[in-house]
Amino acid sequence: MVDIKEPVIKLRDIRKVYRIGEEEYEILKSINLDVYKGDFVAIMGASGSGKTTLLNILGCLDRPTSGSYILDGVEVTKLSERELASIRNQKIGFVFQEFHLIPWATVLENVLLPTVYADGITKEKIDKAIYLLNRLNMGERINFRPNELSGGQRQRVAIVRALINDPAIILADEPTGALDSKTSEEVMEIFGMLNEEGRTIVVVTHDMNVASKAKLIKHIRDGKFIE
Amino acid sequence: MVNLSNRYYSIFKEALSEILNSRIYFFFMVISLFVGIASMVTVYSLGKGFEIQVIKQLESFNFGSNAFLILAGGGKFFGPSTTRSDTLVLGDVEVLKRLYFVKKLDYFQRAFMEVSNGKDVRTTMVFGVTLNYPDVNNWHVSRGRFFSKADIDSKAKVCVVGTAIEDELYGGNALGKVIKINGIYFTIIGVLERKGAIGSFRLDDRVLIPITTANTRVFNRNKAYLDGVKIIFDDRIVDFDVIKSLVTKILRERHKLQEGEPDDFRIITPDQIVAFRTAVSRVITGFLLVISLVTIVVGGVVVVNIMYANIEDKMKVIAIRMAVGASSKDIFLHYLFIVIVVALISGITGILGGFILSALISRFASLYFYVPINFSILVLVGLLLVSFFFGVFPARKASSIPPGVLIR
Structure with a gap:
């Protein structure tokens, strides 16, 4: 385990430049960020602010043009595609706005998906999945399919899927964007509870109500954090 | 060290569950290969059955491998005599x-x-x-x-x-x-x-x-x-x-x-008679085998295209798998598995279909019904090898889908 004083996420001078023809667009300009273990950070910004690009880089779905990103002690900007896949698998738990569950798979199968690309599905992982689903009151529905669930229930399944491999960070992209306000409240309570257990959470959102649940709010505008 | 075999097994099961939930794509892929395989096995079985029937008939009047015939007059087998006779x-x-x-x-x-x-x-x-x-x-x-x-x-x-x-x-x-x-x-x-x-x-x-x-x-x-x-x-x-x-x-x-x-005489063996009596059927059989081979190749191309359509349809699911940790190689394997399963199922059903068709035709034409086991195994192995070729292109396409499409 990393030293408690080392951040789980350490971004240094992250830049992202897109080149379209002759024109260069600098989407991220020198981003620096430290997220420590147990933090709950909200990143806020309007559309076009570079928020999505930053999320892609944080989630190891994309690489920065330059800069350094150390995730849980590993410099990820130099990793190959396969190593990045393994980092996503082991160190990052995604929660998406649109839930992104496999439509034909049951709740249990969806939750176990990340374990397929770890050691394969094992008995321990199944037990763990059922335990976690029970904790989020989804124990009765492990054989349901996503279209038989409400939005809030789907998001809870997605959260359990994010937790199944015990990632270093949970990365949520507008996790309440597709939910009504009451359900949003419930989902944010779950994030709060997970954070109290010591999990590190980064939420990207433009919704102040969501961001207010975080311990730290960072605003991004024109590819830079503003104080 | 990760448990590799369990990992591949889980990926395989993930592929199977995709097959079971994309039955239309799957059905058409199997059908397109089934036709060629079934006709190939039928043609071979009938051709071989005819040959065996001739051999059996010859043997039925003591013209097996322990017999031969001396005919008066020299020359080619069954041709007119070219010497005194x-x-x-x-x-x-x-x-x-x-x-x-x-x-x-x-x-x-x-x-x-x-x-x-x-x-x-x-x-x-x-x-x-x-x-x-x-x-x-x-x-x-x-x-x-x-x-x-x-x-x-x-x-x-x-x-x-x-x-x-x-x-x-x-x-x-x-x-x-x-x-x-x-x-x-x-x-x-x-x-x-x-x-x-x-x-x-x-x-x-x-x-x-x-x-x-x-x-x-x-x-x-x-x-x-x-x-x-x-x-x-x-x-x-x-x-x-x-x-x-x-x-x-x-x-x-x-x-x-x-x-x-x-x-000024000819020594005739049963082999020569079999070859003579089956010469025409061999040419026809060979010709039909080539046609069914072409049918299989066309079926393979159809499989490739349906597979592309399936992958197009599954873009989001592929991106989900990659976001939770599937590498390009895992996705590649996933779709290769699917094509191999398609080949295996269409191969086995095609071979059985060929057997049934050949049995029916043999029955109505009162021919000897031959079950070409070795040939069928050869067809199946050949199909599996070729299916790698059919599978690689769509699978490579699937594995190049960027997972970032999930975030907007």
Whole structure:
């Protein structure tokens, strides 16, 4: 385990430049960020602010043009595609706005998906999945399919899927964007509870109500954090 | 170290669950390969079945690997004689008879002749044969009797007919009736067992008479030459190649052929007859096999395209898998698995379908039904190898989908 004083996420001078023809667009300009273990950070910004690009880089779905990103002690900007896949698998738990569950798979199968690309599905992982689903009151529905669930229930399944491999960070992209306000409240309570257990959470959102649940709010505008 | 086999097993199960939930794509992929496989197996099975049927028929009258035929006159197999053909005589047979490996032998004269029941006339092959004919050819009379030694010695005007003659000239009841052969009246004393046809060659269209009668009364030959000798030998004690060179040497010597002169006889083996009788069917079979191979290739191209459509449809799911940790290689394997499963299922169902179709056709055409196990295994293995080729392109496309499409 990393030293408690080392951040789980350490971004240094992250830049992202897109080149379209002759024109260069600098989407991220020198981003620096430290997220420590147990933090709950909200990143806020309007559309076009570079928020999505930053999320892609944080989630190891994309690489920065330059800069350094150390995730849980590993410099990820130099990793190959396969190593990045393994980092996503082991160190990052995604929660998406649109839930992104496999439509034909049951709740249990969806939750176990990340374990397929770890050691394969094992008995321990199944037990763990059922335990976690029970904790989020989804124990009765492990054989349901996503279209038989409400939005809030789907998001809870997605959260359990994010937790199944015990990632270093949970990365949520507008996790309440597709939910009504009451359900949003419930989902944010779950994030709060997970954070109290010591999990590190980064939420990207433009919704102040969501961001207010975080311990730290960072605003991004024109590819830079503003104080 | 990660448990690799369990990981691959889980990826495989993930692929299977995608198959089970994309049944339309899957169904059309299987169908497009099924057609080619089934037709290929059917064609091969029928072609092979026909060949086996010919072999079995030949064996059914003692023309297996322990028998051969000496025909008078040199030249190509079954072609017209290109040398004198009146040199094979009884003296040759007497010498051959004494060879240690000869078990049984029958010699004959034959000619196409007109035969008549008094009203209708038809042309058939008339054979002058010896007492050994039924034994050597494993072809006995089913009703009446065969010739006796007395019939042969006295050059009796008696004959045994094939069922084709009985049916067509005597309405199925020839026994005791009179038949006119080349203007001479014969009494029908026996009817041969029915043997059917080898290809288009109707075996039952024949009349047997004693060879002595044939030689002196019917064929009117100036010289008592023979048209052929059939020999059954003991294949446990001597190789056919040895026999063939020995027989050739003896006959050439007895016929006083000079070095460089061609043989004035032909030694015919069952293999040659099978090859001759199946030559046409082999060409047709080969041609149809090529067509079904093309069908399979076309089916493969269809599979590739349906697979592309399926992947297009599953973009989001592929991105989800990658976001939670699937590498490009995992996705590649996933779709390769699917194509291999498609190949396996269409291969197995196609082969079974081919068996069923071939069994039905064999039944209606009263052909021998052959189950081509080895050929089917070959087809399946070939299909699996080719399916890698079919699978690689769509699978590579799937593995290049960027997972970032999930975030907007």
